[in-house]
Amino acid sequence: MRYSALLAFATTMSTLSVAQPNSSGKEVMNGFPPSRASQVSFENYRDYPFSKWSFHNMGAPMHTLMIPRGGAVHSFEETDNSFGQLKVTTKEGALMSIENIFAGNEADGIIIVRHNTILYEKYWNGFSRDYQHIWYSMTKSLTSTAFGILVEQGKIDLSASPVKYVPELKGSPWERTRIQDVLNMSTALGFLETYTDTSSMFYKYYGGASRFFYVPGADTVTKGEVLGTYDFLTRMATANNNIRPGYKFEYNSSNADVISWIINKVTGEPYQQFIYENIWSKLGTEHDAFITTDRAYTAMATGGINSTLRDAALFAGMILHRGNVDGKQIIPAKWVDETLNISDEDKERLMRNEVYPKAGLGWIAYKNFWWVLDSRNGEYCAVGIHGQVIYINRAADLVVVYFSSQPVASSAASKNFPPKLQACRELSKQFMK
Template sequence: MTGTPSLTELTWARGFTDPAWVRRHTTSGRETVPSRRVWRGRTQPLDVPCAPHDLEALEFTTSGGRSLTLSALFAAAQTDAFLVMHRGTVVYERYLHGYESHVPHFNASAAKSYIGLLAAILADQGLLDRDALVTRYVPELTGTAFGEARVDDLLHMGTLMSYAGRPFDKAIEAQRYFAILAPQLRPYGYSGPASIREHLATARATGKPGTEFRYENGNVEALAEVLRRVTGISTSALLSDVIWSRLGAEEDAYYILDPEGTEAACGGFSATLRDVARLGEMIRCGGAVGDRQIVPESIATTIATGTPDGYPRRVRFPAAPPDSPATLSYHDLWWILNDPYESFMASGIHGQRLFISPKLDLVIAHFASQVMSPSVPPAPLVQAFIRIGTRLDAGI
């Protein structure tokens, strides 16, 4: 396919079987459904020093033994934008397929990690009890799988549920969730939930919370409602007040909204590449931007090491092949790589990544529009990130 699809045609691209459709979707959320801005505040954008490095010829070997250059990786991943920061300096930045640096791009499920960060901050402030049942904050969830769980179970994808009595199927439930946010995606005769609130109310527990890892959007939406009840403000306002307006961001970010005006916290967040990289650099620097402490240092420095007892130390990444070794952990909605560099990342479908590696002094932000299909192998992004970091650390 060539050219840019029309917005009026976008709803016919169900399944998004072409990267061009995915790219149109990931860069035009505000034009297709209601949205609410995450205000960047009145401060001047934080100046980010740049010292370009030539990484184009850098080669790395995939787990299957194939050698790739960075350009080949971009092609395999359908990369839209890529930024590397090393020791606080941008050493590589590139935009492809006509995507522009000032345009917010969906972060997809990478946004889950930002909700986890907010929850950890509120818990550190004593406003949120991780061990409390969710119904303490959201009584309307009484009798649901999420209401019977603890806040900490939501933060670690520790609930087992089925929706409306259906056998749980992650892919199908994700599509049903999308139909809540975009009514035009609903099939003829649809009579299901019309809002995130109604969707959560249909979840029933099928197992004891905190005993098994199951990656599911409802955990994050229930957690976001908890945070709204604790603070009395919207998810957009909370993220702005606590982080975005203090980060030195260049642009407002935004969340898309469901028909009731509730933010899609688990994946409806969009921001520019540079601002996402600023977020990562703040975390890498122990939660500080210069002399301003944005996130408590105790939170920022323990993301990779803080998985509590009772939760799986090894979980499988959702896009990994079924026979792949389970090498990741999960903590406060962040993926933990368990590598020698204490790396962790926020990760979203289609290739969105915010990769932070404290021991390599490395932050990488990646936006992409890769089609998710068994016939399209996932690009080896993490292997490339670590290769870049080790080479930069060695002084190339």
């Protein structure tokens, strides 16, 4: 269906579909000073409904580093924003407007872009155009994108062990892996990523080192205690010797810390500087980004980027256009394309995972820190916990970016995650007819 027809239909429907406010029913940061019951703290910043405030004010509970913008600001074309009233088919077979789907599933903001035109842009929960929102693990996709620059420059061998570039990892679980295994989350680690088991290694030690979780006493460093994420990688992480690296997908955020450490070592620059010089300053963003840090003030390349919704859409648009921004090649097209070069082995690796194939979200593979839905049509996503998503569909020439404050962290376990992803996929079908 042509865009003009879709827009006309959406305009007609705007009088028939009214968005419901997204409300938790509880005040957050209410009063001056805020009441004790409404106060956001490092202990509760990820807990719903406090996350509705903290996720777009992450400079408050976290330590951060700046990633400046640069150059001329990119200009989008804009419409009357009625596109949000377009109805799509839900998984249950009902028709519902895009706006109502997102408003009803804990979205904080959404932007839909096609042919450099913003078809729809909407904000909830105090979030707005000029606020930065946490990306969480969408950051990993930015990290692998930056990493691809070094790969295509011939500075990194994907078949080599990370130890080749980070000698400190000798004796760690990553010594026996290939760098490609790290990018594919198939490193056969001996500990699982969990957001709920407070006694687990991931929660107690990685969570404390990264300042991702509130762990009582973790900020008080004593002799022999893990300091930052790099200390965790070299001193605490364990291997699962019953599985060979490369065989099975097992999501673990520490893999992205390995990739960022390689970036630091190969370039001699901190992660945030490399992102600024090679990506963020070249996108035409409106605003600076910032990134949260671990306990040692190292940038959290696994999940720390914060940006505005429009600026995230500019990054997504660059990926959609195979690394190109306004006629300038920022990322090698070969590297961007490689993520969609999905083999049977890539698919089988994901299918061996116990959780994600059963979640029914449509993923066929995970490669280079991206979630792939349909490699033929170029349909894939960057995904962060609590409902952060960059959705890209090459065949539809479509980008959808949305930020959320879903109560449940995991996409595979959240009831709020599937309806929004389904809406994106249904919307793409409209443009592919």
